[in-house]
Amino acid sequence: MGRPFRFAGDMFERVHRELLDTSIRFDALDISDVSPDRLEVARRTWERRTQSEFRAIQILSRFLVQVVGSGDPIDVYAGVLNAIGDEIRQCALSIGVCQALGIEPTMPKPVELEERPATVDAPLVERALYTAICMLGVNETLSAGFVTDLHERCDDTVIKAVLDATVSREPQRSTLRWRYIELSLLRFPPDTLNHWRAITRAAVARQKASMQPLLDAIDPARPTLEDWPDTDRVALGLFSKERQALVFQRTLEGVLEPRLRRLGLL
Numbered sequence: 001m002g003r004p005f006r007f008a009g010d011m012f013e014r015v016h017r018e019l020l021d022t023s024i025r026f027d028a029l030d031i032s033d034v035s036p037d038r039l040e041v042a043r044r045t046w047e048r049r050t051q052s053e054f055r056a057i058q059i060l061s062r063f064l065v066q067v068v069g070s071g072d073p074i075d076v077y078a079g080v081l082n083a084i085g086d087e088i089r090q091c092a093l094s095i096g097v098c099q100a101l102g103i104e105p106t107m108p109k110p111v112e113l114e115e116r117p118a119t120v121d122a123p124l125v126e127r128a129l130y131t132a133i134c135m136l137g138v139n140e141t142l143s144a145g146f147v148t149d150l151h152e153r154c155d156d157t158v159i160k161a162v163l164d165a166t167v168s169r170e171p172q173r174s175t176l177r178w179r180y181i182e183l184s185l186l187r188f189p190p191d192t193l194n195h196w197r198a199i200t201r202a203a204v205a206r207q208k209a210s211m212q213p214l215l216d217a218i219d220p221a222r223p224t225l226e227d228w229p230d231t232d233r234v235a236l237g238l239f240s241k242e243r244q245a246l247v248f249q250r251t252l253e254g255v256l257e258p259r260l261r262r263l264g265l266l
């Protein structure tokens, strides 16, 4: 078992609440009609989300060190700070959902964020662009696709409010992320583009590798998103494996790959 997320309370609670800037009543989440199996899936799913939001706080905090260490323009820092605040908010909201589902979520194990061996000795300016491509560009774009799909369809008051708070600044954040990558690439000689392309391809391939088995397993007679409305799952913010895989494919082909191609990264 990992370490449970904790709250220090006391004087920290006020600033934390200010950051959350929302008054969602988690105890209004009604799970009385949810089957035990579905409830268990919801608990594990939201615990995993809590852990990945926590990882996002860590990765973006390290990214702040990288951009400040690189001497990036001063106004870039505000964008990164806001993004860290957004991830703290999203992590706390996911903890709230877990508690409403009757569990205390735990931190990922190990708690400490591992550095990729390939980047650990690189100059900060390179590590910043590496983080920007892999995490801000590839991973965040794909996860925004998932959250947006849930947000468009969910009508449960509590879960919808959590998704509202999660997507509210996404358009602005997405613009900043891609602009940072574009500007950062200009700092490197043109002949390094192949190196960045290889890093991009590897990041996309890692994501594809996790989804390809789900895509391959989809019933050929039900190949579209309309075939998987997930009507009974979406109230709890859940996906069927099939819908999740198809949303991944839609975001990959419709949003991520065109963006990367425009930057010369694919």
Ligand SMILES: [Fe+2]
Binding pocket: 053, 056, 086, 087, 090
């Ligand atoms: Fe997040």
